Amino acid sequence: QKEVEQNSGPLSVPEGAIASLNCTYSDRVSQSFFWYRQYSGKSPELIMSIYSNGDKEDGRFTAQLNKASQYVSLLIRDSQPSDSATYLCAVKWDSGTYKYIFGTGTRLKVLA
Amino acid sequence: DAGVTQSPTHLIKTRGQQVTLRCSPKSGHDTVSWYQQALGQGPQFIFQYYEEEERQRGNFPDRFSGHQFPNYSSELNVNALLLGDSALYLCASSLEGAKNTEAFFGQGTRLTVV
Numbered sequence: 410q411k412e413v414e415q416n417s418g419p420l421s422v423p424e425g426a427i428a429s430l431n432c433t434y435s436d437r438v439s440q441s442f443f444w445y446r447q448y449s450g451k452s453p454e455l456i457m458s459i460y461s462n463g464d465k466e467d468g469r470f471t472a473q474l475n476k477a478s479q480y481v482s483l484l485i486r487d488s489q490p491s492d493s494a495t496y497l498c499a500v501k502w503d504s505g506t507y508k509y510i511f512g513t514g515t516r517l518k519v520l521a
Numbered sequence: 522d523a524g525v526t527q528s529p530t531h532l533i534k535t536r537g538q539q540v541t542l543r544c545s546p547k548s549g550h551d552t553v554s555w556y557q558q559a560l561g562q563g564p565q566f567i568f569q570y571y572e573e574e575e576r577q578r579g580n581f582p583d584r585f586s587g588h589q590f591p592n593y594s595s596e597l598n599v600n601a602l603l604l605g606d607s608a609l610y611l612c613a614s615s616l617e618g619a620k621n622t623e624a625f626f627g628q629g630t631r632l633t634v635v
Binding site: 413445454455458460497509511512 | 552554556561562563564565566569571576577579609611613621622623624625626627628629
């Protein structure tokens with residue numbers, strides 16, 4: 410079983426809509442969670458980090474973490490064509506390991 | 522504030538050759554991790570260097586080795602290249618002991634093995 414799972418998409422949303430990206434993970438103690446955006450042919454760019462249950466907002470982005478249900482999501486409000494990219498979810502198990510485990514990413518297409 | 526820099530950006534090598542990739546971490550960071558990203562996949566952890574020591578390694582063969590220098594920069598070496606080693610190689614830096622363990626990636630090195 411994969412430790413971090415994402416729907417590969419593509420997820421298509423119209424310009425101005427809310428894009429909702431989801432990620433599930435296997436249960437571990439004390440995780441840290443990250444969302445990265447990756448444009449085609451480029452490297453991942455950190456968008457958000459979240460460490461505790463609940464919502465965290467930064468501009469048009471909101472990360473949501475629910476440890477009981479083992480999922481983390483990213484909402485993008487007022488989606489723009491420039492948001493079209495692959496969004497990678499990453500998890501770090503804080504106990505005894507230093508590596509990030511990435512999902513395969515969800516491709517988002519924002520239609521003008 | 523200098524971000525993570527990697528060199529070279531692109532590289533073409535022949536099967537069986539050896540390659541060295543280089544990384545300078547973000548200013549103020551002391552930890553360097555290397556990842557391999559195949560097309561359509563998420564990055565896979567190769568290893569992490571801290572205090573000039575490899576402190577964790579992913580599921581990669583011994584052909585993959587690395588080094589960290591006193592100035593925190595790092596190298597990734599791959600010997601006896603295989604066609605399957607063709608990928609985007611990413612370096613990520615972070616600060617040990619920081620409250621938030623955020624890692625920032627360089628622009629990557631695209632390695633093609635022919």
